[in-house]
Amino acid sequence: MMDVPGIVVMGASGRMGRMLVQSVQESPVMRLAGALERPGHEWIGRDVGEAMGGAALGVAVNDDPLEAMAGAQAVIDFTAPAATVEMATLAAQARAVHVIGTTGLTDDDIAKIDLAARHAVIVRAGNMSLGVNLLTVLVRKVAAALDEDFDIEVVEAHHRHKVDAPSGTALMLGEAAADGRGHGLKEVYEAARDGITGARKRGQIGFSAIRGGDIIGEHDVIFAGPGERLTLSHSATDRSLFAKGALKAALWGQGRRPGHYSMLDVLGLGAS
Numbered sequence: 001m002m003d004v005p006g007i008v009v010m011g012a013s014g015r016m017g018r019m020l021v022q023s024v025q026e027s028p029v030m031r032l033a034g035a036l037e038r039p040g041h042e043w044i045g046r047d048v049g050e051a052m053g054g055a056a057l058g059v060a061v062n063d064d065p066l067e068a069m070a071g072a073q074a075v076i077d078f079t080a081p082a083a084t085v086e087m088a089t090l091a092a093q094a095r096a097v098h099v100i101g102t103t104g105l106t107d108d109d110i111a112k113i114d115l116a117a118r119h120a121v122i123v124r125a126g127n128m129s130l131g132v133n134l135l136t137v138l139v140r141k142v143a144a145a146l147d148e149d150f151d152i153e154v155v156e157a158h159h160r161h162k163v164d165a166p167s168g169t170a171l172m173l174g175e176a177a178a179d180g181r182g183h184g185l186k187e188v189y190e191a192a193r194d195g196i197t198g199a200r201k202r203g204q205i206g207f208s209a210i211r212g213g214d215i216i217g218e219h220d221v222i223f224a225g226p227g228e229r230l231t232l233s234h235s236a237t238d239r240s241l242f243a244k245g246a247l248k249a250a251l252w253g254q255g256r257r258p259g260h261y262s263m264l265d266v267l268g269l270g271a272s
């Protein structure tokens with residue numbers, strides 16, 4: 001087993017962390033090398049399998065990233081922005097591929113990740129699923145094909161625990177749409193509306209977010225034109241979808257040149 005890549009799961013007790021521990025454990029082409037949680041978390045020191053309510057996996061939950069990454073080849077990180085930015089530097093030091101699923105990152109956070117990616121392989125995506133990444137390609141094409149008579153709106157829905165909006169996926173889709181029309185998203189971004197907003201501005205891309213229950217992730221990109229409306233949609237029905245993409249990224253990153261890559265690179269769907 002030592003010749004397959006060792007994977008550290010960061011945020012092991014989280015919704016995605018548990019899914020990742022299980023997926024790595026079930027994979028024949030990688031091994032679970034470590035499990036990380038934030039200092040003070042009740043799982044620290046416990047076997048991660050037992051903490052998850054199952055059989056022991058022989059991996060104790062750690063709060064020391066460098067210790068957890070000793071002898072590991074990748075760290076998969078679906079946590080929170082501050083933790084992810086810190087991990088980017090530490091993973092580079094440990095020469096581990098850093099797969100980032102964390103969303104809600106600011107421009108400043110991304111600039112710090114870019115710096116770390118000068119010395120390390122980082123794969124980052126607001127959504128690791130094949131379907132959403134393919135959808136970004138379609139959205140870019142449709143946005144380029146339809147002129148600004150077609151208003152673009154991105155509508156997303158997620159579970160009640162989600163802390164960031166718009167979702168990372170919504171931003172990926174908005175960026176693809178803006179790019180299709182030759183803009184950066186910031187130039188045409190229209191945040192959620194409230195009150196007397198005035199009429200919609202031509203060419204803007206609007207964002208709306210629904211939060212409730214246990215919705216895993218729903219995204220619609222609406223192209224609303226005169227007399228007709230086109231909607232491109234993606235529904236996630238199982239979180240294992242995101243874990244599957246993250247594992248693929250961790251393997252893809254092995255032996256690559258340093259850089260800040262996207263899932264489009266991993267999936268061979270075009271330039272990032």
Ligand SMILES: NC(=O)c1ccc[n+]([C@@H]2O[C@H](COP(=O)([O-])OP(=O)(O)OC[C@H]3O[C@@H](n4cnc5c(N)ncnc54)[C@H](O)[C@@H]3O)[C@@H](O)[C@H]2O)c1
Nearest residue numbers: 011014015016037038078079083101102103126127128242
């Ligand atoms: N890119 C994707 O495909 C994708 C899919 C699902 C979720 N996400 C994103 O992943 C992130 C996590 O989502 P979630 O639903 O699992 O959240 P969650 O709150 O259930 O889990 C986050 C975990 O990270 C842990 N954590 C925080 N700081 C840490 C640190 N310094 N070291 C180690 N662990 C730390 C928390 O204790 C928690 O267990 C969010 O940003 C979410 O938007 C991305």
Ligand SMILES: O=C(O)C1=N[C@H](C(=O)O)CCC1
Nearest residue numbers: 103126127162167168169217
């Ligand atoms: O559950 C979440 O949180 C999700 N986050 C990602 C996003 O922000 O788009 C992907 C979907 C699930």
